Amino acid sequence: MLFLLTGAALHIHSSSLVSVEWLVRNxxxxxHCYICFTWDNSVRFLFSDRQPFPRWDCFYWQLLETLRAKVGDPVGFDNSLMQHLTLFTEDPDGEYPNQDVVWEKFEKAFIAAAGLITHAPVLRDYFYKGLEELHRxxxxxxxxxxxxxxxCTYELDGTIHDRVWTLKMFQEVTKKFIADHPDFLGARIIISVKAAVKEAIQLxxxxxxxxxxxxxxxxxxxxRTLWYFREALSLPAELGVRLPYFFHAGETDDEGTDVDQNILDALLFNTMRIGHGYALAHHPLAKELSRKREVAVELCPISNQVLKLVSDLRNHPAAVLMSEGHPMVISSDDPSLFGxxxxSYDFYxxxxxxGGLKANLGTLKELAVNSIRxxxxxxxxxxxGHVMWQNKWDAFIADNS
Incomplete structure (x- = not known):
């Protein structure tokens, strides 16, 4: 599966783009990398040219270089750091007995990684490394x-960069990566925040x-439900501007709740794709509407399994959608957090x-082509992109025939 041409990655979050091995070992x-161990058994990282001041969640910062020298077992220490940045465990059912527990660890891991990723020199390397891992x-x-x-992208002396600086840097890194890898088509950002529609329009x-x-x-x-934010989400239409929506919707197994209705509200707001859409099969009208509009579901199977929406993927509601030929793409959501x-792992x-016993090479091809479509x-x-992908696909088939 590693050598299969997977096409485009349309649903990955920036905080989990790069492997935790690289974050820890590089x-x-x-x-100037400092660490703090918090009261709730988590960690924080910070780059600083001086001893960081204590704060409510971190009373004592230690220079990692000094701490490693004291520990005497850098390999074991690094492995323990990785445990703070990933959900991987040998006993997932025991460690994460329900959705609340796994989501708590999930959010802690995001917060722990933030101090590393948002350091400006790291962020530049991080984006490039992420594109490298995807290209590989x-x-x-x-x-x-x-x-x-x-x-808040920050420098060693505490200087803070704004969103415009970050976007320009992302643009520069992407251009450099395309120059280094001409068979890579590019990268774009879907702004993913709450109640910041006006800022998104300007950006x-x-x-x-x-x-x-x-x-x-x-x-x-x-x-909150999407409908709760209806005034903010209606702003682009009121201003006569186009801001495409790519809503997470239906990432729930609580059928009949207000949150379960996000699937319908996402379609009412003309979402271009549906993130996860786990609940879509429970809504016949929404399913039919999304199929007619060609609104693809962004299926992230490993994420749905790890976050305890489904234990056996053979019981995933997407099996129904796939058998009906519903528009669908495969993505990995938060790959580094899932190890x-x-x-390729999600495609597998x-x-x-x-996919079931009837899934074949044509199934994989359709899913990959969909990601560009x-x-x-x-x-x-x-x-x-289609021409580039088809040429690679033809070579792949020839090499494996």
Missing amino acids: VTYRP DNVMYLELRSGLSRV QRDFPDVIAGFDMVGREDSG TTGL QAFVGI YSSLPAHLKDT
């Missing part, structure tokens, strides 16, 4: 969900080639677990 070994997995295009307005106006659209992220079961990289799970790329770049 980034935490850089100079035969991914040719990326749409990255990023909460730009929440990211898309300033960076039309970088900003693909807007999404709202977080655990659906414990958050994976790229898309979708093929073996969800349902991307936010303009028509001419989709055509370019």
